[in-house]
Amino acid sequence: MLTYHFLGFLWTVALIKAIAWTAIAGAVSFWYFFISGGGAAEFEVQIQRPISGSLYRVLRYHVGSCCFGAFCVALCQLIRYMLACVSYYTKDLQDSNFLLKLALCCAKCAIYCLEKTIEFISNYGYIYVAIEGMSFCSACHETFKFVFSNPAQTAVNKTVEKLLVFTITLTTPIVCAFACWASLNAQDFLNPLYPSALIFVIAFFIAESIATLFECTIDTIYVCSFRDAKEFGGKFMTKELRDAFGLDEAVAEKEATKTQVAGEASQRIKRASTGLQMNDSATLKGNASI
Secondary structure, three states: OHHHHHHHHHHHHHHHHHHHHHHHHHHHHHHHHHHOOOOOOOOHHHHHOHHHHHHHHHHHHOHHHHHHHHHHHHHHHHHHHHHHHHHHHOHHHHHHOHHHHHHHHHHHHHHHHHHHHHHHHHHHHHHHHHHHOOOHHHHHHHHHHHHHHOHHHHHHHHHHHHHHHHHHHHHHHHHHHHHHHHHHHHOOOOOOHHHHHHHHHHHHHHHHHHHHHHHHHHHHHHHHHHHHHHHOOOOOOOHHHHHHHOOOHHHHHHHHHHHHHHHHHHHHHHHHHHHHHHHHHHHHHHHHHO
């Protein structure tokens, strides 16, 4: 029973993170393709409240995908904690049995790597869920295709991203704690160490939240830029990003025109097929009345 409740707790935490990640990815992708691209005249409500609009779409259409991805992460976390408990309660036995100690270490390392791999795939999958509106499994499939198509770019992106996250989460708490200590010490406070430690902990959690926001934003823009380059020729990119991809502005406009024409043609075909269906239904009703 305790294991069941603990799994529910891990699942709830992972679900909250998944919903937040997907909502942020939806808002960033909307900014990329509509606001920065100059096509947001028809979306005034979403512009005024981008996060709440994206969160509404996630809660209405994508909760199932977030639940499934969060359950996969929570299950790996549960197995990792169970292995940690087994390792803790068998310390004496491990001291006398090297093979058992080696097996537990290998198992913990393997499940940790599996957990991080699932988190990596899930985070990119949530981005595809927010952009394309696809299911979680389809989004993971697209993530595999994307990573295998751009392995070097993905590695560089994640490396720079982790360095940024590490810098934010390390420097911000230290600076805040030092500022607190210096301020209290200048006022001849009796023991400024404890308030400084509390400030360090609070600043760490705030900095980690901000770093997660940066991480999601960077990953979303990264995916959107490759999708833009592939499908629209870089129409929605800035000039600097288009130059980094080696795309010509004239080519981007040409590809955007082709895409717009194709979209209008598909809409005309859809309207025509809808009209034919309505005419057929009207004819059937007329025959039935005769």
